[in-house]
Amino acid sequence: MNDPIQVFRTEASELFEQIESGLLDLLHDLSDRDQIDAVFRGLHTLKGSGAMFGFEGLASFTHHCETAFDQVRKGEVPATEALVSAILNAQDHMKALIESPGPHHDAQSERLLLTLNAALGGSSSASADGQIAIEGKAPSTKTGSTTWRLKIRLPKNAMANGTNPLGLLNELRGVGECEITADRTSFPDFLNLSPLDLHLAWDVTLTTERSRSEIEDVFMFVIDDMQLEIQELPMRSVPAGAVGDGSAPRPPQSVETVAAGKLTDTKSGSKAGDNVKVPAERLDELMDRVGELVIAQSRLSQLAASIGNGQLRDVSEDVDRLSGELRDTMMVLRMVPVGSLFSRFRRLVHDLSRETGKTIELQTDGESTEVDKTVIERLADPLVHLVRNAIDHGLEGPEERLRNGKSSTGIVSLSATQAGGEVVISIKDDGRGINRERVRAKGEAAGLVQPGAVMSDQELLQLIFKPGFSTAEKITNLSGRGVGMDVVRRTIDELRGTIDIRSEFGVGSEVNLRIPLTLAIIDGLLVRVGDSRYVIPLSAVEECLELSLEEDIRSRGRSFISLRDSLVPFLRLRDLFATGTEPELHQKCVIVSTGNERVGLVVDQIIGDHQTVIKSMSKLHSTADMFSGATILGDGGVALIMDVNQLVLRGQSKEALMRAAV
Template sequence: MMDQHQQAFKEEAYELLAELETSLLELEERPEDEEVIGRVFRAMHTIKGSGAMFGFEDIAAFTHEVETVFDLVRNGKIPVTKNLVNITLAARDQIKAMLDASAEGGMVDEFRTAEIIGVLKGMLPEAESSSPEDPQPAKEATKEPKESFEVTYRIRFEPDRGIFMRGINPLSLIKELRELGPCRVVAQLANLLPLEEMDAESCYVYWDVILTTKQGIDAIRDVFIFVEDDCELKIDAIDSGDAFGGEAGSKRLGEILMERGDLSPEELKSILSQQKKFGEIAVANGLVEPEKIVSALVEQQHVKEVRQERQSQESASSIRVPAEKLDVLVNLVGELVTVQARLSQTSAGRKDAELLSIAEEVERLTAELRDNALNIRMLPIGTTFSKFKRLVRDLSNELGKKIEMETSGAETELDKTVIEKLNDPLVHLIRNSIDHGIEMPEERAAAGKPAQGTIHLGAVHSGDSVFITITDDGAGLDKEAIRAKAMEKGLIPPGVELSEKEIFAQIFEPGFSTAKKVSSVSGRGVGMDVVKRAIEALRGTIELNSKRGEGTTITVKIPLTLAIIESLLVQIGGDRFLLPLSLVDECVELTDSDIEKSHGRNLANVREHLVPYIPLREKFRITGDPPEIQQIVITQVSGMRVGVVVDHVIGEHQTVIKSLGRAYKNVEGISGATILGDGAVALIVDIPQLVKGVEAQSLQ
């Protein structure tokens, strides 16, 4: 059974691996960028150190081999090459496989691990390499002196009181410092409490360390790299004749006396206060006007306060919470919204001003709580976008194509659940753009295009939805080839003329594929129909536009959240239904005379435009006679206006979505249900599925 500290390490490691992948892809583009090299090294160092501390010895030992190579890269001894990036990405995948195996109790491919280590060792200079039986020389390579002279540093290491709860032992860090050179350690006990007030799991001690080393300040920071967010760390160079020359690095007498305990800070302050201050001397000598001194002091104090406040905010700006707890919170908020609607309806039916006032206040607070709970689950979609850069890189190399991926709108936020369910459909779409869209370099050159193709992935907010676009500058879609393939498969009846958009829509039919040969990427007749079903399951839509020879754009429209939606409450007979408000354009009346004019066809004339409609009473087989004047709720589905006929439109409603369960999972035209304020159940109409079903019937 994995304890909470090991689980915390795993969560942090997965985040570091995602960051590592992004950094490696950046490094491939900018191999000389020292900042990116440093990010790669720090990620490896953190995984290694934390892994060893929490009992993941296999991960620590494996990561150490990669860290050894990148320490030499950092020191300029090994250049960054495509092969190095490739093997490091493979090592990153292997670390992830080790983490997955530790969680699921699976087996790790030891042969693959040994293969990667062998390649990494082959990249080391002969003097730096080591055998698997004696890894010590490689370890020492990470601690090669970076300076030709010794520097003495004063280190103040003040860990957070809760550091023990995160499974970190500060003494192991101090022990690692001792390996860098001669040092003296002084434990500071000023924060100790009386024994009866102390918490046995809290750390009250901090340390001052005087260290003399040739390793440089970076080696010291590397020791603390995986606890830097859990401590206050201050490192000052206090002595080095070669570095600073003469007495430039020496301390004042008062500082030495205070550090030794011969003089208290208050006594030192008292002595110093008897001397004139810098500003007083500057004014006395006529060098600066008093007003300028006051202005500078005000600026100094202001900057100091702002920095302190920022540091305080940053130290408590985030907290790690398991996703399951957020899901429980949103479910509880959903239940609260339902109860609040019931309270509002009950209070409206009674002539009690006090009860009505309480209901209005509860409604306001519930709305705020709902918005905040949903915002907590919002994540920038850039976390998903960054994963696709690796996909584009690997797949373009496999197919022998040159492709660059561009992104925009990475800061656009979506519900965590939506992002998770959107990952697979986007992978399918990007793979299709790479395989079917972007041509081979020689074909692009012959067509007068740059040899390197481009795929652009963008996201933008629009109301309560997000539009995600995948655009490539490839060959575009062959309309005639799609039509011929669709007719061959019987998807288009002979003699039927379709618009360009309708022809492109055939791509989303099950089993449709225009690939000439089956490959690891495409040609098996699966993919785009799966994508469409997955998008529609998220209450989204997908559209495709293309220009032959110029490229293709796929637009996916997705709601911000799946938990609570704004909807339109309607009634048919004694039953009530909900229509997603994001799809609704307008509501118009439908009279008996309008029905007679259409001669049995379900068409309505709306401002000189014919709009097809679906009578829900007939579709859902609801008994009884409709009213003389019905209502058509006109919606937008895949760029087409379609009406839904109901008896009455009641108004807008805040809907908490509930699933129908396994028995009703395949009911056509219904996507879920909700509980109304009076306790009754109302079904949520799946308009895109309803329209698709009617279209399929009309073609039969």
């Protein structure tokens, strides 16, 4: 983060999000003055920052977009959908200018500027300096040159707050010919000089064809906290480019104080920012250290219990409490509102609406729900596939929707809710729903389903996540190759999550993703099977039952347990893991669930709760699909973490085979 170019790219990414959000909000109300101003400010900042960090191509290109929105801001041209789309496309090009600056972008820049000018309603012509002149529009600058006198005084804490006075003065030089004189009347003596304070003011004589408002725009982001006076001078009283030549200027024709904000002193009134930017890598490193602390604390607790020393036990309990609080604080630091993920899809829906010709409205709910930042990053691609699939396969065209008695506008909803240690993200549409007959026919044709096989509704719908499966009749830019939904399933499995589908033909579909809140440290249930210990994620555990040796013998051959008038299949982990040990006299059955599916896991002993620091398994263990990771126990031993999803699938397969045999 010490690289200034990387800092600029990070800040530019945030600016792009603000600009895009403002543009998409503007589509709902093209006369929204606040959004117009917000987009203009974002473009203005991006242009200035790009020029400051040496991205001249970005600054030059962004200048045209800024000028276009400046005309909208001043009422010279109206905001239109075509203009918003042109700026959105231009924003994508700005990102490319940041990632790989160079002259190879010139042709695309020219094409986008032609589209921008067409959206403004004028024809375009390029001048010698590369500027695009818009014909048929009211000029944004005043005709003829005017000389202005500016008195500029920034607050003392301006530099401490990140304002660069030289950058503002250089931007003034770009407005016109100017003479700048420093005002040192407020400069303190050496003993009272603070290197953090700004003591200079400036007198500037500026000759330009630009208007007063365009001069004010230079100080747009600091104008509320500074003193700025602008005087228009007669041309004959002050020759262009000359100040202080001995001739007394005539009284000014007009004087305007743009802002006279109260200047604050850093020693008395300044306040540090409430937020501090920290690189994500440092958070990950800190999370690793917290994980190691949790492991060390577990060892300390076990040692204190074995020695029986009261003082050592007291220290162990204090360390346990402090490490738990540190862990909880660290988990909160890693949490990110899911709204940061949802906001990305506004642009996607806008572009797909134009591409497909469908009228689509995106609705979001639960944006404040927080999820681990790693989960947010991993969910981006699956959600893109699900949203594209809902729009292409789910939503009908406007004419078909009207024939079916629906509104011509299709609705895609994204929502997030927290349920215990999981977050449930739902993708819902009000389209045509899933045609189960077509899904089954495609499944049988692909060899995924045996003809005539009995399947539950959920099993049938889950076929759409199989590799290569697609019900599309033809391949389009959006779908048809049968790879997108497979990516969704694989990613959700890697996140130890589950997928539930509900669909009603002609009404719509809903896909629910159940994802753990965090992937770093989880609460687990430590169990023993044979001579080895394992961890079951506590969020998946429903209850624990005792399975006596007699019940175990009686249930052999059927492997079902009666649980409140329902039969639940169970797996004997001792047999599944081939421990080679004899069953305990009083075994335990841990009931785990994923969504609506449940299965029992028969273990020899339930040891108790365990703070589980998840360690990834190596590629050598990639075939061990029943385990999602490993953890280090307090005694230095290793316990494998069970993958509940895979175990439930094994239980379902076993149940299906037994029912087929009956």
